[in-house]
Amino acid sequence: MTRMRGIKGKGRWLILLGAVLTLGTAMTSMAAKSxxxxxxxDTRSEWTEDIKVPKVTVNYDEVSPEWSKTPEDWVPGKKVTATFTISGDYVKSNCSVYGGELVSAKALDGETTIKATYVPVAQLGAPESAGWSDAAKTKASWKKVAHASKYQLRLYREDQWIKTLTTSSTSIDLLEYLQDGYSYYYEVRAIAKDSSEEKYLKDGEFTVSNDSVVQELGDTSGRWSNTQTGKRYRDENGNYAANCWKMISGKWYYFNQDSYALTGWQNLNSKWYYMNDSAEMVTGWQQIGGKWYYFNTGGDMATGWLQAEPGKWYYLYEDGSMAADTVVDGTYRVDASGQWVP
Known part of the structure; x- marks a missing residue:
């Protein structure tokens, strides 16, 4: 009886050992199928303006997938698909993806083709040509940054920060924050517009603008009134401008004897000026009625030979219109852009 009990006891142990070995084999098999x-x-701090191709690994072994688009055509935030084949038979439930999203896993003849999507990431570029877009230097402007839909601007007065603004445009009017006689500059960068974009876009670096001295803004405390006849301006003392030039918020206007701001072509003191639809005096190159004209910094229309930029000469007829694609005085050839061709 004692011997029989011993045999039975050994049998139980053998059965238990077999079960453990079977379970271990099953777990090993499951591990192999994972x-x-x-x-x-890379980490967010390592993102650059150039979109990097990610390193792709399967169970820590690097693979070289076939991409649905060439990396040169990748756009931050737009999914691309990676396709690669590995040895072994696997199903989708065996696969887990980090940094991407699994699409499919199809086994055939001892190999499995896996497809997964990846969202390219990048840092936004730095804005170029940050400066001032108007003669009064009150409107900040810069060139559009690729993939950017929002910008952050920091305004400084005499090297002291005074305001931070955000905009979806590549320009912003800063007049309300400026005062006469102070030196201003700003720095601007492209930023992600929301938390969704932050997942694949890193804020860009700041670009510092040119210095700007706001020498004169003129009257800024009065009020405009619009009527069917035109627009009038009354200063803080209740007086209307009449028969005079007046600078208002950095723009020049001319008011007639009835205190209305003039628009269009105006001959004043034997000089021609042009006021736009807002009655503002224009300067620089302007296209009016299909022709190009140039107005000096004082607003008067230029005629004759003009060097608008170093080394670039143009000819303006007596009526101020620019000569183009012709020969001036039988000698000087100007191209379609109006520039003299030596």
Whole structure:
């Protein structure tokens, strides 16, 4: 009886050992069937303006996937698909993806083709040509940054920060923050517009603008009134401007004897000026009635030979219109852009 009990006891142990070995084999088999796919796009601090191709690994072994688009055509935030084949038979439930999203896993003849999507990431570029877009230097402007839909601007007065603004445009009017006689500059950068974009776009670097001395803004405390006849301006003392030039918020206007701001062509003191639809005096190159004209910094229309930029000469007829694609005085050839061709 004692011997029988011993045999039975050994039998139980053998059965238990067999179960453990079977479970271990099953777990080993399950482990072998587990596929970990990782898209490594570096840490956020390492993102650059150039979109990097991520390192792709399967169970820590690097693979070279076939991409649905060439990396040169990738756009931050727009999914691309990676396709690669690995040895072994796997199903979708065996696969896990980090840094991407699994699409499919199809096994055939001892190999499995896996498809997964990846969202390219990048840092936004720095704005170029940050400066001032108007003669009064009150409107900040810069060139559009690729993939950017929002910008952050910091305004400084005499090297002291005074205001931070955001805009979806590539220009912003800063007049309300400016005062006469102070030196201003700003710095601007492209930023992600919301938390969704922050997942794949890193804010760009700041670009510092040119210095700007706001020498004169003129009257800024009065009020405009519009009527069917035109627009009038009354200063803070209740007086209307009449028969005079007046600078208002950095723009020049001319008011007639009835205190209305003039628009269009105006001959004043034997000089021609042009006031736009807002009655503002224009300067620089202006296209009016299909022809190009140039107005000096004082607003008067230029005629004759003009060097608008170093080394670039143009000819303006007596009526101020620019000569183009012709020969001036039988000698000087100007091209379609109006520039003299030596």
């Amino acid at each position: 596929v970990k796919i990782r898209f490594d796009n």
